[in-house]
Amino acid sequence: MNPLKCDYCDKPAVVHEVTVKNGQKNEVHLCEEHAQEAGVALPSHQPLNQLLTQFVISQTSKGKAMAKKPCPTCGMTYRRFRQTGNLGCPDCYQAFEEQLAPLIQRAQNGADHHRGKTPRRAGASDDRQLQIRQLVRELDEAVADEQYERAAQLRDRLRGLDPQSPGSKAVAEPDNEPHLSES
């Protein structure tokens, strides 16, 4: 993926801010220079979560970070999956989606999404809460890994869920519950 450019010049952005207010997404990407100009401290200087409202991420090389990060649900690592051939839990598919996708396509004759039976209870109400929590977590991770396109998709999916539910409320009013990445 191309590194995102600064909103004000062509240099690579090192500070990223994505906020959602009243359902409107706002993204800010700044290079080192413009970040300082805007009075935003660089990740290495000061904890960003004191400066930016939410979804703020420090610079990490995405690929390597992804490969090393274990599945948040079961602690499985991608490396271990490659050794055993089996994933640890259903959530591993999201945790390692980026690396798994090409592998699955190879194993499945090029197919990269499901066509076929769907459980009747998928998305049933007792699962919505969990689904929302999962989406919120994925959203955090997507932003953490600078996958802004995916973050936007996830946000759309969150909005698609019942707006009355507590999960999506937390996203619509993020100030109550800031979603900050681990550094």
Added chain:
Amino acid sequence: MEFAAHCPWLSDDGPDTDVVMSCRVRLARNLARFPFVGRADDAQRKELCNIARQVVLSGNLADGMIWVDLNHATARDRQLLVERHLISKNLAEADIPRAVAVSGDETLSVMVNEEDHLRMQLLAPGLRLVELVERINVVDDAIEAKVDYAFSPRWGYLTACPTNLGTGIRLSVMMHLPALKLTSEIDRVRRAAKDLHLAVRGYYGEGSESAGDFYQISNQVTLGSSEQDLLREFDQRVLPRIIEYEQHARRMLVDDNATLLDDRIHRALGTLRSARLLGAEEAMKLLSRLRLGVHLGRLPDLNITAINRLLLQVQPAHLQTYVAADLNSEQLREARATLMRQTLQ
């Protein structure tokens, strides 16, 4: 476990049973909010067994469902289930909390804590995959009414191994291909199968040898096509070609090489009628010849059901159950030969 064998696939009553001994459809399913079996701890695995037991026994899935706690089953009983194709070798030999539910007619089995939480399968003689896919769908719905499956809109039913992802469906047939073997055409079938993304395995599935010219052929791709499309491709495009290929090879043998054919068949019968020691593999190979002979009308005094039953009875656990004793491998060979002589006189 009682011996009275009514394995569904023993019977000769099904379409294309001359080439397709039996067919099977299997679904892999996992429960949401549990780690996959390999990463679960024993407490979670026990909980999965309890949930499955509750769901399967109360679900009216089939008549006379029995629940077998494999941790309390004897090694022979577990092997018996493998020989009847009701559980996998892996499940039989695993060292974790695990179980299987089997219907009274032995057509349905639900393995618990194999590679996936649930592996449900239906077996039938001959080629009746359309019917089986319909039935397994009903079983799946009945189970799904009581549990939450791990499912993702993008990847479908989530499985421990990505090779089962999506539909989680595995269609397979046990094919008897003696003529293709005799005419050395079998390697061409293997190559063609590979090109068609099919797996060709031996009598007991993964990693087993193709004892007695029996080959288990199944779809490998589970993602990206609907169950119906996978079924159509396998059942209507792929299998008829292999069946026709074997039947053609059989006709060629009769037309061009009847003497060679009869020699092979009658030598097999002769050996089975007079041997004093018989290994399982040799017995299956010889029975395979008899099966071919019966289907080609060369052995009018024998019938397929009897031969199919012998194919089951020569397996170690069945043999030991039959003679009601634990046998070492030498004794097994002797008992096997005795059984053949008594049955085939």
